[in-house]
Amino acid sequence: MNYPVVVEVNLRPGIADPEGATIERALPALGFTGVSAVRAGKSFRLLIDAPDEAAALEHARALADRLLSNPVIEVATVRVSPS
Amino acid sequence: MNYPVVVEVNLRPGIADPEGATIERALPALGFTGVSAVRAGKSFRLLIDAPDEAAALEHARALADRLLSNPVIEVATVRVSPS
Numbered sequence: 001m002n003y004p005v006v007v008e009v010n011l012r013p014g015i016a017d018p019e020g021a022t023i024e025r026a027l028p029a030l031g032f033t034g035v036s037a038v039r040a041g042k043s044f045r046l047l048i049d050a051p052d053e054a055a056a057l058e059h060a061r062a063l064a065d066r067l068l069s070n071p072v073i074e075v076a077t078v079r080v081s082p083s
Numbered sequence: 084m085n086y087p088v089v090v091e092v093n094l095r096p097g098i099a100d101p102e103g104a105t106i107e108r109a110l111p112a113l114g115f116t117g118v119s120a121v122r123a124g125k126s127f128r129l130l131i132d133a134p135d136e137a138a139a140l141e142h143a144r145a146l147a148d149r150l151l152s153n154p155v156i157e158v159a160t161v162r163v164s165p166s
Contacts, residue, residue, distance in 0.1 A: 043123075046121045
């Protein structure tokens with residue numbers, strides 16, 4: 001069965017995030033106040049053919065750590081998502 | 084109160100995604116089989132100061148549509164996430 005998996009890759013806490021900082025600085029000028037701690041990352045949606053959900057997540061985690069993220073500065077989270 | 088919100092920005096279905104296609108093509112050579120429909124996107128994590136969760140999500144949706152995504156080719160989803 002094909003499981004829809006979302007992999008989210010974010011910079012580790014403490015790693016400088018110029019993109020997030022730039023967004024945060026731009027927000028008040030556009031009328032958005034009360035927003036803080038903006039961090040920019042990547043997301044990947046994929047279908048994984050696996051016998052069950054646990055196997056799909058394990059496959060996705062290996063893939064995320066080896067191919068989709070740089071574990072030195074980034075952390076990847078995986079989840080099964082219906083949409 | 085500060086609500087942690089995740090904004091996920093993905094290309095609309097049908098819009099060409101060269102990054103996702105490249106990842107999908109690279110996977111078998113790295114030993115990952117059974118993966119299809121790879122789509123690359125962006126994710127943003129932010130803290131929104133709002134009186135309740137619904138207000139935080141509404142604020143995030145406006146922000147996502149106006150600043151974080153291009154509604155012509157991208158679709159943004161927002162959710163409150165504890166992590």
